Amino acid sequence: MDPWxxxxxxxxxxxxxxVAVGAWFQEKRRSATHLAAVQRKLDLIMDHLGIAEPVEPDVVRHLENGQTxxxxxxxxxxxGTSLVEAKQAVDRIASRLHSER
Structure with missing residues (x-):
């Protein structure tokens, strides 16, 4: 075989x-975006129906102690959510706890 x-x-x-790796990353990004859109819609539906997401008692206890x-x-x-998603969810839980009082 010639060196060229x-x-x-x-x-x-x-x-x-x-090219294959680039396509894989693009599909992964597209899937993450789609999943985030579905999650937002599900959150809106749950809020509309008044369904509260199940929360671990530790989360509520920390919020009651002011430990956000x-x-x-x-x-x-x-x-297992990201930091941003967890912060947004904890903020929603905190506002719900404050409105119940």
Whole structure:
């Protein structure tokens, strides 16, 4: 095999792998965006129906003690959500707790 052919084969292989990885990342990003949209819609439906999301007692206890950061950590442990999503959920839970009082 000619060295130029070998170099071309290596470059073509690297390019093919790069395209495949790029497509995979794009699909992953699209799936995450779609999942976030579905989650927002589900949250709106639950709010409209007055259905409260189940909350770990630790989250409520931390909020009652004024420990928002600990509540967010407990919520993340319970649900596996991102930091931003957990903070938003804990804020919703806190506002619901304050409105009940």
């Amino acid at each position: 052919e070998a170099a071309f084969l290596v470059i073509a292989t690297i390019g093919s792998v790069g 950061i600990h509540a967010v950590r407990a919520y993340r442990r319970q649900t």
